Each structure stands twice: as structure tokens, then as C-alpha cells.
Amino acid sequence: MTRPLPSRLVSALTVFSLVFPVVYTVAYYNEWALFWFYPLVGELYTNLQPPSRGPAMIYYGWIVLAFVSAALAGAIVPRRWAAHLWVGWSWIVPLAATLFTLAYETRWFQG
Amino acid sequence: MITVLLIFHGLLALFLIGAITHQAIGVWKSKPIPSATFFQSLVNVRGGTYTNVVTILYVMTAIIGGIIYPSYVLDVKGNLADAQINAAIGAFELKEHFAIVGLAMLPSYWYLWKKVPLTEQVLARRLNTALIALMVWTTLVVGHVINNIKGLI
Numbered sequence: 001m002t003r004p005l006p007s008r009l010v011s012a013l014t015v016f017s018l019v020f021p022v023v024y025t026v027a028y029y030n031e032w033a034l035f036w037f038y039p040l041v042g043e044l045y046t047n048l049q050p051p052s053r054g055p056a057m058i059y060y061g062w063i064v065l066a067f068v069s070a071a072l073a074g075a076i077v078p079r080r081w082a083a084h085l086w087v088g089w090s091w092i093v094p095l096a097a098t099l100f101t102l103a104y105e106t107r108w109f110q111g
Numbered sequence: 112m113i114t115v116l117l118i119f120h121g122l123l124a125l126f127l128i129g130a131i132t133h134q135a136i137g138v139w140k141s142k143p144i145p146s147a148t149f150f151q152s153l154v155n156v157r158g159g160t161y162t163n164v165v166t167i168l169y170v171m172t173a174i175i176g177g178i179i180y181p182s183y184v185l186d187v188k189g190n191l192a193d194a195q196i197n198a199a200i201g202a203f204e205l206k207e208h209f210a211i212v213g214l215a216m217l218p219s220y221w222y223l224w225k226k227v228p229l230t231e232q233v234l235a236r237r238l239n240t241a242l243i244a245l246m247v248w249t250t251l252v253v254g255h256v257i258n259n260i261k262g263l264i
Contacts, residue, residue: 010226013218020215028208039181055184059207060177070215090219091238094212098242101208108201 011082012074018089019073021097024066029104033061034068113182117258120175124251127168134161135244138237158240162224165243166217173214176254180207187261199260206253213246 027033035044040054048056137156146152183203191199220243223236 010222013222017215017217017219021212024208024211024215037181039185055189057181057184059180063177063211066211066215087223087232087235090216090223090235091242094216094242095238097212098209098245101205101212105201105204105208108197108204 008079011077011079014074014085014090015077015082016070016074018085018093020066020070021094023069024062025097025100027062027065028058029100031058032065033058034065035061037061113179116175116179117182120172120179121254121258123168123172123175124247124254127165127172128247128251130161130165130168131240131244131247134158134165135240138240159224159229162221166221169214169217169243169247173210176210183257187257190261191257196260199257202253203257206250206257209246210250213243213250216243216246 035046036048037044037057037060038049038053038055039057043053133153133156137154137158140154144151144155146155188200188203191197216239220239223232223239227236229236
């Protein structure tokens with residue numbers, strides 16, 4: 001039950017869990033993505049395409065951007081820094097992302 | 112094929128909501144209680160035993176959701192926009208964001224349940240579990256409602 005994980009892995013996972021929601025939230029708020037997926041033609045593009053290609057999906061682009069950023073952060077943040085992270089951040093950061101999302105998406109429910 | 116995946120996605124989400132709800136209720140128990148009533152039995156679950164199942168179900172449900180997501184964009188979202196049901200589109204936006212934030216929480220959630228003694232970091236474990244339960248409830252209810260709306264328009 002309490003057998004320790006390698007501390008390098010623990011710190012990487014901790015940082016990953018904290019960075020991912022932040023990068024994802026910033027990415028979707030600003031519509032930053034590594035790519036757009038066009039499901040009608042089944043192709044990825046790094047820039048927006050004309051409407052003839054069908055609707056664009058940015059969701060995968062946000063996820064990959066957040067995943068890569070969080071994985072990189074988990075890999076490069078020194079273990080001694082991660083060890084000083086307060087465990088409360090593990091719920092405060094996602095809660096903040098959730099509340100921001102709720103506030104931002106109210107635009108769909110007005111009028 | 113998409114219909115089969117959608118049904119499988121829904122069934123996995125039902126298993127997931129059952130598991131995380133049990134765990135999220137049980138984690139707030141602060142002292143031993145008898146299991147004389149239904150609610151007491153519900154609260155008395157051994158929360159730690161649900162952790163791996165919740166993690167695996169969450170990941171599987173999210174992966175299948177990601178696979179069928181283009182069908183929503185192509186076959187449903189446009190109809191919702193044409194019918195000016197903006198609240199449904201907004202609710203699905205919330206679903207997609209919540210689902211991915213919950214997915215990102217899984218490493219810390221798993222670590223708190225499986226690698227930290229249950230007498231330590233109690234508040235963090237409770238709130239991590241409650242937040243993931245909130246994500247799961249929101250995503251399942253929204254997905255179910257959207258599916259119903261799609262059947263009506």
C-alpha cells in the first residue's frame with residue numbers, strides 16, 4: 001500500500017498533474033493548439049483551412065499541447081523543487097481550472 | 112461502428128460513475144460506523160480498492176470518447192447550431208473540458224490513494240476524489256442529455 005514509487009517518477013507525475021490543467025485552460029482560452037483536425041477529410045493541419053474542408057476540431061490540438069508541455073515540465077523540473085510542492089495544489093489547480101471554465105463557458109447560456 | 116463505440120462509452124461511464132460515487136462518498140467517513148442501513152453500507156466501502164478500477168475506467172472512457180468525438184462534430188454539433196440550441200453546445204464544451212481536467216488529475220488522485228497512508232493527506236484525497244466525481248457526473252449527464260437531444264432533432 002505504501003511502497004514508495006521512485007521519487008523521480010513521483011515528482012514528474014506531481015508536476016504533470018499541476019501543469020496540464022493550467023496549459024490546457026490557457027490554450028483553449030486563447031485558442032492555441034499544435035494542430036487542427038478536420039474530421040470530414042481526416043487530416044491534421046498546423047493552420048486553419050478554408051471552410052470547404054469541413055468543420056475544424058481544435059480539441060486534440062489543445063490536449064497534445066497540454067500533454068507535451070506537462071510532460072516536459074515533469075521531466076525538467078528538479079526533484080527538490082517538486083518535493084516542496086504543497087499537496088493542496090493537487091485539487092486547487094484543477095478546481096481553479098474548473099471554475100474558470102464554468103465562468104468562461106457561460107457565454108453559451110446567455111440569451 | 113460509431114454506434115457500438117458510443118454504447119460502449121456509455122456503459123463504461125456507468126461503471127465509472129458507480130465506482131467513483133462509492134469512493135467519493137466513502138472517503139468522507141471519519142470514523143468506523145456500523146453497516147446496518149443501506150446508506151451506512153454505502154459509506155463503509157473500502158475506498159482504496161476502487162482506485163485502480165476508477166483510473167482504468169476513466170482512461171478507457173476518455174479514449175473512446177476521443178475516438179467518437181469527430182462524429183459529434185460532424186453529425187450533432189451542426190444540427191444543434193442549426194436548431195440554435197446553444198446551451199447544449201455549451202454543455203458539451205463543459206463536458207470536454209471537465210473530462211480532460213479530470214484525466215490530468217488521475218496521477219495525483221492515484222498517488223494519494225495508493226501510495227500515501229490513508230491517515231495522511233486526508234483532505235487532499237477527499238477533494239481530489241470529489242472533484243473527479245464531479246467531472247464524471249457532469250460528463251455523463253451532459254453526454255446522456257446530448258444523446259437524447261440528438262434523437263429529437
